[in-house]
Structures are given as C-alpha cells and as structure tokens.
Amino acid sequence: MYLKQKPYNKIGVVDSGLGGLTVFKKVKKLMPNKQYIYLADSANVPYGTKTKEQMIKISENIVGFFNEQQIDLLVLACNTLTSIAMDYMKSIANFDIIGVVEYGVNSAVKNTTNKKVGVIATKATVDNGLYEKLLKKNGIDVIQSACPDFVGFVEADCKDYDKISEKVKEYLRPIMEFEADTIILGCTHYPILINYLKQYTGENITFIDPADSLSEDIYEICGNYGNKCDIEYFVTKNPSDFKINGSKIIGEPIDKVTEME
Numbered sequence: 001m002y003l004k005q006k007p008y009n010k011i012g013v014v015d016s017g018l019g020g021l022t023v024f025k026k027v028k029k030l031m032p033n034k035q036y037i038y039l040a041d042s043a044n045v046p047y048g049t050k051t052k053e054q055m056i057k058i059s060e061n062i063v064g065f066f067n068e069q070q071i072d073l074l075v076l077a078c079n080t081l082t083s084i085a086m087d088y089m090k091s092i093a094n095f096d097i098i099g100v101v102e103y104g105v106n107s108a109v110k111n112t113t114n115k116k117v118g119v120i121a122t123k124a125t126v127d128n129g130l131y132e133k134l135l136k137k138n139g140i141d142v143i144q145s146a147c148p149d150f151v152g153f154v155e156a157d158c159k160d161y162d163k164i165s166e167k168v169k170e171y172l173r174p175i176m177e178f179e180a181d182t183i184i185l186g187c188t189h190y191p192i193l194i195n196y197l198k199q200y201t202g203e204n205i206t207f208i209d210p211a212d213s214l215s216e217d218i219y220e221i222c223g224n225y226g227n228k229c230d231i232e233y234f235v236t237k238n239p240s241d242f243k244i245n246g247s248k249i250i251g252e253p254i255d256k257v258t259e260m261e
Contacts (some may be wrong), residue, residue: 019079019189048122104210118175121186
C-alpha cells in the first residue's frame with residue numbers, strides 16, 4: 001500500500017505497551033528471518049488520553065531511538081500514534097514508516113455489505129477522526145465509540161469477566177443499535193479482548209483487525225529472506241510486567257527486556 005518492494009531486514013515495531021505485540025506476532029509469523037526491535041513505551045501508556053502536543057513530543061523521542069538503532073522500517077503498531085503523529089514522524093525519520101489505520105479502513109470497506117461500520121478506539125483516535133474521514137470518503141456510514149478502559153484491562157492482564165463485559169456492553173451498544181455489520185478494532189490492544197467482544201455482539205458482526213492486512217502487505221514489501229530471527233525488546237517502564245504478560249500474547253517466552261532510561 002505504501003511502499004514498493006525493498007530489501008528491509010531490520011524492522012522496528014512500537015506501541016505504548018503490550019497491544020503492539022498483536023501486530024508484531026503476525027508480522028513475525030510471516031517473516032521469521034528478520035531482525036526486530038520492539039519498543040513498548042510503557043511509561044506513557046495509555047496514548048489514548050494524551051493531547052496532540054504530547055503525542056508529537058512522544059513521537060519525536062520514538063524516532064530518535066529508532067534512528068539510533070538504524071532500522072530500515074518502523075511499524076506503528078498503534079492507531080493513536082498513526083492517526084496523530086505519523087506524518088510528522090516521517091518528516092524526521094531516517095527510515096520508512098508504515099501505520100495501521102488505512103489497513104483497517106480498506107478491510108472494512110471490502111467486508112461491509114450494508115455500508116455501516118463501527119470503530120472502537122481510544123479517545124484520542126476517535127477525536128482525531130481519521131477513521132471516520134477515510135471511511136466516509138469511501139461511502140461508508142460510520143459510528144465511533146471511545147473505549148477508555150480497554151487498554152488498562154489488557155495492560156493489567158485483567159481477568160474480571162463481569163467488569164470487562166459491563167464495559168463491552170456500554171461501549172458497543174451504540175454500534176449495535178446503529179446496525180453496523182462490521183467493527184474495526186481501532187486499537188492494537190483490543191484483539192486481546194476479542195472473546196468478550198464477540199460474546200456480546202454474536203456471530204453476525206465481523207471484526208476487522210488491521211494487523212491482518214498490514215502484516216500481509218509488509219510481507220509483500222520485505223519478503224522472508226535473512227539468516228535468522230533476532231529480537232530485541234525495549235520498554236520505558238516495568239520490564240518484568242512486560243516480560244510476563246507479553247509472553248502470553250505472543251505465545252513464546254520473552255527472556256530479555258531492556259529498560260530505557
């Protein structure tokens with residue numbers, strides 16, 4: 001979608017915390033023979049409550065880190081970061097950048113039959129309005145719902161069924177009343193809650209995870225060449241929590257996590 005085929009081998013992935021691992025897992029499955037650097041900016045989680053000015057400053061620090069790492073491509077595994085700061089990041093980066101939003105839009109446009117799409121996302125992503133703008137440009141009726149508690153549930157590895165289910169009902173009820181047949185998971189943390197979401201909506205709603213088509217496109221761009229898989233994990237806070245909860249998400253042990261100063 002964004003780039004012609006290029007010989008990328010060193011790929012960065014960034015999110016405010018654990019959510020980006022849902023993207024990284026799919027990218028790594030298609031391209032196991034790459035060098036990866038994953039950055040969880042856990043000191044600033046959640047991004048969804050930040051102002052535009054705060055996000056620009058955060059994005060500046062992220063680009064600075066990955067410029068030092070000399071990566072080839074950065075995957076913004078965060079809808080808030082993509083919506084608010086991707087254009088600015090591209091202007092100061094020494095590498096190419098790819099984000100998640102347009103993949104969610106394109107997949108939803110292809111999937112919906114009644115031209116009604118719901119978007120669940122952080123407050124910052126909803127307020128930015130990029131999803132709504134792009135969907136309406138494609139002739140789609142849109143309803144958005146900010147879900148401020150979802151990221152916290154994931155980061156805390158919350159298993160309180162009643163608490164989560166209550167919030168799912170609160171956030172998704174307007175979308176169900178709107179009669180959307182498709183819902184975009186507009187935050188990379190949300191696929192981790194998919195069973196709760198499906199239990200409320202039933203099987204007649206299709207959930208779009210932008211990571212599916214994004215990972216396929218990155219594969220088309222990069223190819224699966226290289227010598228071996230090499231992964232480095234960095235966090236800005238709570239490395240032990242990331243190691244434990246992150247291992248559950250990607251389905252394999254995370255042995256080493258470096259905490260950045």
